[in-house]
Amino acid sequence: MQTTYYAEAQKLAQKEFRHCTATGQYPYPPVLDDFLPPERLAQGSDLGVVSIPMEFVVGTRTAGRTNAFARNFMPLMGFDTEFADKWQQLCAAHLDEGIREPIKVYEYLNRYYVEEGNKRVSVLKYFGADAVEARVTRVLPEARNDRETGLYFEFVEFYRVSRVNYIEFSKPGSYARLSQLLGKAVNEVWSEDERRDLHAVYCYFRKAYEAKGGKRLTSTVGDALLACMEIYGYQALRQMGEADMKKAVASVWEEIALQQQADPIDVKLDPQAEKPEGILSKVLPRAEKPMRVAFIHDKSPALSGWTYGHELGREHVQRVFGQKIETAAYFNALDGDEDAVISQAIADGSTVLFTTSPRLLPASLRAAVANPKLTILNCALNISHRYIRTYYARMYEAKFIAGVIAGALAGKDDVGYVCDYPIFGQVAGINAFALGAQTVNPLAKVMLEWSSVGGLQAATERLTGRGIRLISSQDLARLRDQGHTPFGLSLLDGDSRVNLAMPVWQWGVYYETILRRIQDKTFQAEYTGSAKALNYYWGMSAGVVEMRYSDKLPDATRKLAGLIEKSIRAGLCDPFRGPLHDQTGRQIIGKEQTLTPEQVIDMGWLNENVVGAIPSYDELDEAAKATVGISGIAGIMTRRPLPGEVTS
DSSP states (O other), rough: OOHHHHHHHHHHHHHHHHHHHHHOOOOSBBBBBTTTOHHTTTEEEEEEEEEEEEEGGESSSSSSSSSGTTTTBOOOTTTTTTTHHHHHHHHHHHTTTTSSSSSEEEEEEEEEEEEEOHHHHHHHHHHTTTTEEEEEEEEOOBBBSSSHHHHHHHHHHHHHHHOOSSSOOOSSSHHHHHHHTTOOOOTOOOOOHHHHHHHHHHHHHHHHHHHTTGSSSOOOHHHHHHHHHHHHHHHHHTTTHHHHHHHHHHTTHHHHHHHTOSSOOOEOOSSSOOOOOOHHHHOOOOOOOEEEEEEEEEEEEEOHHHHHHHHHHHHHHHHHHGGGEEEEOOOOGGSSSSHHHHHHHHHHHTTTHHHHHGHHHHHHHHHHHHHHTSSSEOOOSSOOOOOEEEEEOOOOHHHHHHHHHHHHHHHSOOOOEEEEEOOOHHHHHHHHHHHHHHOOOOTTTTTEEETTOOOOHHHHHHTTTOOOOEEEEEEEEOOTTOOOOSSSSSETTEEEEEEEEEEOOOEHHHHHHHHHHHHHTTTHHHHTSSEEEEEEEEEEETTTEEEOOOOTTTTTHHHHHHHHHHHHHHTOOTTTOOOETTTOOOEEEOOBBBBOOHHHHHHOOOTEEEEEEOOGGGOOOOOHHHHHHBBBOOTTHHHHHOOOBBBB
16 A cells, blocks of 8 residues: 555656756755855754644755655655655554654744655655644844845744744735734733634635635735634634635635735726716706715714814715715714624615724725625725725825925924824825925924824924924814814914914815716726725825915915925926935935835835834824724834844
8 A cells, every 4th residue: 555655656746846847947845055054054043843834844954865855745766765665664654653753844934944854744745734743943044125034034023922833924014913813912922722723713714715716826825814804803713613714715705816916906096087977867867866875983073183074074075965965974983883883874774885994994894795785985095905995195295395384484493293103104294294394495304203102292292392393293183172282384382383384184075076986887997997905095186185374374485385286286296206315314216216106105214304213013002003003004013123133
């Protein structure tokens, strides 16, 4: 019987060898010694004996007898060799009592290279073993500024606390996001029960994923699991049996398939032109049932300027559309069960739902999957989900104008900037303001503070305590502060404050434009015409962002600001035209180059004239952590440098 197994394994080896040769790949297992010098291997750290995923065992430590195996570790040697005899003996031992002696491997970039136990690996791979016990020596790579190395160090930090080595991601920040979805702090050590529970979920999910065709996708099982977990939540997945897991995977397959896209988001910078109304519709107008539109908020307009602005937008579209639509607002959704609030809106007959906070994104996703015929949009940026669309405004255009005004008025003084959360789009606002100030005042410095670190008042006082009088703060007045907190660009002098200019979100225009496109089917056609997640990122050219100026602003400065605003609306002025340099002096882009929309959204660096830093996740208040956990900029939740990390 062992002879038959060996013959079948040898055929698999020969098939793999021919395939590799035909496609120009190295036909044998790669050798670690070929790309790592001995002194690097000597720096490895002993992880002890652990169970390692068999699929990640890819090569050998030394050349030795690597030519005895094809790249898939199946045996190439003939039947009459000592190698074949020993392979068959191991096969018999495995079938009788199992291979128990740990192999010895080196781990590099989450792949394992065998030093002792090549034939054991070969036998176990032939029989489809998922894992093998191994004594592991980890060799860290040199720290480089590339995606692969960054992802690996995120894995190392995740493994340090979880001891989970079978989940692999292709996108930065995924390990931290997984920890958050599991309810674990990034540096919190896992228990054995937690490891066992996750492994059970992973195995059920992987089986359902591969049955659906996951092996044909280029993304990882971990990418797919995280996408599914974003929608259903970890606890729900834990309760699923095999049949329920298959249904769940099938329901969100478009979301899973989206993970293989290198650029999964299609950013729409301006609304498409509406379809012209047909002649028949003018002659024979259709009597349609009014569209019911729900606006779901995390807070109330009495306490939140953000919610109040969206509520004004709802009132605007109700006036504009009249009897053609019915609108309803649902407040304080996060005070109870947000899923129940959204379900109530659907039960009330709403077919279009706007959820106005990133914190409502998970519930919005679940509702969209469960109700595929509904239209659900979430007010957030850079969210790669297929089942809902997101919308946000290019507020950085207005911030650039505010920066120009501040730079023109500051003279030799520094100016201040208070930002809320380190989420997508906010860093672009900081840098646009700094570039605007620099445009008219090359020596201008922008002192940066964060309201999500210690509160808005404390952030403002840190600036005024340094003698700074010109401060760009909140885009909206805080409704509870009785007018004592600055917003927009203000001149502060003791207890007095003069608002000079204020960016304005025109949510009514935004909602009106989207609803008109839903009515004329432009909105639906956009979805079917793209395989990506759709993010609307409209700005001044679409009329969804405006600047308002105080009469106290000097006439010459007002004229300059107006001229720049007209140029931005016409597409003639881009705040992020190079050359651009960050705080370290590194050139971001050269002269006459401009950042892409994706580069603007993903921005995680600060301009050269900004004095301050992006806070870490641990520094943020609880409300900020909740928002940042969903739409925080890249790296905000990832690790600090590891002790002993090798640097170049």
